[in-house]
Amino acid sequence: MSASSCLRSEDQFLCSICLDVFTDPVSTPCGHNFCKNCINEHWNSNDQYLCPMCKEVFYTRPKLHINTFISEMVSQFRQEAQQKASSSSSEQQAAKPGEVPCDVCTGTKLKALKTCLVCLTSYCETHLEPHLTASRLKRHQLMDPVENLEDRMCMKHDKPLELFCKTDQTCVCTLCSVLDHKTHEFVPLKEEYEGKKAELGKTETEIQRMVQKRRLKIQEIKHSVDLSKEAADREKAKSVQVFTALNESVERSLNELIETIEEKQRTTEKQAVDFIKELEQEISELKKRSSEVEKLSHSEDHLHLLQNFPSLKAAPPTKDWTEVSVRPSYEGSVVRAVAQLEETLSKQMKKLFEAELKRVQQYAVDVTLDPDTAYPKLILSKDGKQVNYGDVKKKNLPDNPKRFTRYCNVLGKQSLSSGRFYFEVQVKEKTGWDLGVVRESINRKGHIILSPQYGFWTICLRNRNEYRAHNEPPVRLTLKSQPQKVGVFVDYEEGLVSFYDVDAAALIYSFTGCSFIEKLYPLFSPCNNNGGKSSAPLIICPVNQTA
Known part of the structure; x- marks a missing residue:
């Protein structure tokens, strides 16, 4: 069998002192082999001359001679390893920018395959082989290649970071665990x-x-x-x-x-x-x-x-032309034509508003009144659909932060924070009322300013025929007829609040360009009874879509 075929692995040629391939191998009398320099330094630093492997003691310092057989085998191993490394290097690729290079390669740095956490060195395929074959090196922990290995060392003790301090939530070395963190809780990094x-x-x-x-x-x-x-x-x-x-x-x-x-x-x-x-x-x-x-x-x-x-003697009979004239009058022609056109446009507008009202009625919701918000003098029906003003303030009401305590308002239970919302309220036989929507954070205890700036989007009736929109500034509304039923429509994303005269299918008023960032609640105020002239309740009606 040829010598080359006997070279099974590198650990046959490793010095047990330096753990590297033999350099000038020598044999001790007990038959163990070491690098000449390694064994001499070992004996120089000890009082006894003993074998590092079997611990046999020599009473006199043995004379060491180069083991020619081992030396030749090592030389042959080195040549084959060099050829193999050269062949492997030609097959492997040089490390590209961003890739971890081999720390052992000289000249062109090849791409590292693994990093040894014991040696703190990254190896290419060729230089990694001892860690895969040598029994002592197989125990080393390998991982995918990483750079900046110094970051894995404890800066204080120059030891590998092997533990995790759960108390301080940091990685530490074994010395840290017994010195700086000795009372802390530790777990292995892997855990x-x-x-x-x-x-x-x-x-x-x-x-x-x-x-x-x-x-x-x-x-x-x-x-x-x-x-x-x-x-x-x-x-x-x-x-x-x-x-x-x-x-x-x-x-x-x-x-x-x-x-x-x-x-x-x-x-x-x-x-x-x-x-x-x-x-x-x-x-x-x-x-x-x-x-x-x-x-x-x-x-x-x-x-x-x-x-x-x-x-x-007399003139022949003739016509009396005194009152006869040719003076045609065109006055009023344009006015009459425009009036007729206006009537036509009004009919067309009515059709449009009917279609618009029918569209918004699709978003009808079942609104009921919230008694926890009602002003103490307001009287709510059991079904939560009607509210009117009472002359006597209720006693022993719970001090609810949601309750109005100064103005006769009540909110609906249902809120809106997205989408569309529609409901209808009967207002007939009233001389005063307020309707609309408000944001959740409005003031309910003190003075209230009715305007969008303070979270109110409402319209009102005062003195039987004075209609206003509480905008900035307030807007006086001129209506062709007094609404008996008012529809309220909200489009949250569009920032729109519109009010409709349901029976006339006419738009009363719209707040546009509103910015809603909170929940919106329906608001109802029947106002006071005005000496009995406005004692009728506000009634939340079921929505019947127009034909």
């Missing part, structure tokens, strides 16, 4: 690693859940955009249809007005022509009579003049 890894797994699961939730939100937003586009397209089509009809109506009214004026002008012109023709006919008759009279006045025949005088 803490497993625990933290499990926590990271939970964190990753939670992150993935959050990611999925946000992906769903993205889909929801995209779907909302699609729905918005569809709604916008429908609204544009409806707008084009409505305004085209209005434009056609205006053009038709204008054409009819112009036609009426032109027809009147044609009638006037024809009448004038007829009058002129009749006048010219009379002028012709008068001229003829004038000629006959002049001729008769010059006659010398007494009998002839007397016989014809009776028929010629």
